[in-house]
Amino acid sequence: MRVVVCGCGVVGASIAFFLARRGVDVTVIERAGVACAASGKSGGFLALDWCDGTPLAALARRSFALHADLAEEIPGHASYRRMTTYGGLGGEDIHGNSDTCALEWTSPHIKVSSRLGSTQTTAQVHPGAFTHALMQVAQTYGAKLRLAQATGLVRGGCGSRIRGVAIGSEVVEGDAIVIAMGPWSILASQWLPLPAVFGLKGHSLVFETGTKISPEALFLEYREADGTLLSPEFFPRPDGTTYVCAISSETPLPVNPADVAPEPGAIERLRALSGHVSPVLRESRILASQACFRPVTRDGLPLIGRIPGVPGAYVATGHSVWGILNAPATAEAMAELIVDGASRTVDLSPFDPGRMRPLDRAQMFKAGQ
Ligand SMILES: Cc1cc2nc3c(=O)[nH]c(=O)nc-3n(C[C@H](O)[C@H](O)[C@H](O)COP(=O)(O)OP(=O)(O)OC[C@H]3O[C@@H](n4cnc5c(N)ncnc54)[C@H](O)[C@@H]3O)c2cc1C
Structure with a gap:
């Protein structure tokens, strides 16, 4: 299976890591530089239970544990600290x-x-160092990184099957694609039926x-x-x-x-x-x-899962103030969804992209004002 991930912030790099570790052929397309946006410029604060009582609770608790595991697993990743x-x-x-x-x-x-x-409930990572480290380890598992702008979805010759992602006139071939372009995921609404992301x-x-x-x-x-x-x-x-x-x-x-x-x-x-x-x-x-x-999304919850109506298309974005915390469990569950057909570690139903109407062209224009 070949998966193309668009965007190499913490979410895209984490998805590449969890997929590549499972032997999937992954290519990440990043427009401006690994962790060049919020994933390199945010706080990196992590909390076990600050999302309790919200639909994010299980995702956050699983992610908090994964961060501790990844600190052990990733060589040279020295930025994790409990505090x-x-x-x-x-x-x-x-x-x-x-x-x-x-x-x-x-x-x-x-x-x-x-x-x-x-120190049992709060911790930190350097978000840029964490994102780079995940992508580097993903590359040791065989993942590829392309510094280029993803410009569109390419479908197969005779129907709706996904063929890959366009970078200008070139096609990066894939059986599945993941939109993980942070707030720029809204630009993918030109190619896919995605709800608004701001x-x-x-x-x-x-x-x-x-x-x-x-x-x-x-x-x-x-x-x-x-x-x-x-x-x-x-x-x-x-x-x-x-x-x-x-x-x-x-x-x-x-x-x-x-x-x-x-x-x-x-x-x-x-x-x-x-x-x-x-x-x-x-x-x-x-x-x-x-x-x-x-x-951010309209209802404050991330979009994590299949994009309705387009087999093989997925999205993972909209994590707002908890993207560094919640990237690992998001990625682990996305890898399960893509490879096994269902997520096992975390229930993704609260984050189903199908819960909100996709943007139409007029709304896209308005959102860009
Ligand atoms: C001030 C601030 C502090 C924060 N502090 C914390 C914190 O302490 N703890 C926490 O958990 N979260 C924190 N967050 C939230 C967290 O930083 C974000 O939720 C997270 O970084 C989002 O990651 P992402 O991978 O979804 O998006 P991004 O980091 O925005 O990455 C998206 C990537 O997609 C790329 N891209 C865009 N367009 C294209 C294209 N066409 N083709 C290819 N690539 C493209 C971009 O270049 C970028 O690298 C903070 C946020 C802010 C703003």
Whole structure:
């Protein structure tokens, strides 16, 4: 069996890994670079039970366990770490006191009010390193990576059977195809009956902090001087950097993933916020100032499964804020669905792409406005 996966973010790379490990002939087509989008620019925070009580619970729990297994299995994948996670409040009008515990690297304007997770329930990976490592191991199992833009679906001569994916005038042959292009999956609605997928932009900074910030994640409710409420997240990483993200915006998705750039002023705000939260961050060198789009659907749940009416066509996208967490279990279940005909490890029915109407051309035009 030959499978063509479109997109090499964390979801596409994970699917390539789980398929190639089972001996499937996989080709991944990636337009702008492995992990060039959200999968290389997100937090990489993982939680066992933060999706409990939602349709994502089983997917998240299975994925949390798979991340620990993959950290053992993948040679050189050193970015996985279990960590304690705290929550709190921040802002110029906040002043911690002796009743509120503080982290040693935070300023007096931060009040740490709760422990949100323990080393049993929260962890992290470096999302870009994880995605690259999965794709590299997939390649050792025989998977191929093509740096090119997937431009269409190609069907067989006499009917609807899939022949492969077009990259310009060339065809990458496959018996099955998987759309895993994150928010750019909406572009595949021109070739396949897919429900809408949108992109929601977020901004982040990566600081060089060495060992000055202890290995604990922090989630804040933060009030800026003008009263605006933000929800910044802070993730110190094993490589001596600290990742900080906040400030979402509903700006249009550029057609080329390489053209994603921060909004004017957003990086300056995030830098000011970071410096206010921690003197260590105020003094640390900034290694990356970036933006990326997370893929979202109308009902907030991912699309994982068969594309109705097109035998051999599958989609896996729309993971929103939990794409790094949920990629492994998504991919494991997708490999089961494609190879065995049904997913065994996780029930994919809540994520059935057929639950929502596909976009028609008029809606596609509107979504692109
Ligand atoms: C600021 C921020 C922080 C986040 N933090 C976390 C977190 O802590 N934990 C967590 O679990 N999740 C987090 N997320 C969510 C997570 O990053 C995403 O859900 C996940 O990265 C989506 O992965 P993906 O593979 O679906 O899409 P993407 O990473 O967007 O990858 C899609 C790929 O498809 C490629 N592509 C596009 N068009 C084509 C084409 N025509 N042909 C071929 N390839 C194409 C793109 O170049 C890209 O590489 C965060 C998101 C944001 C924005």
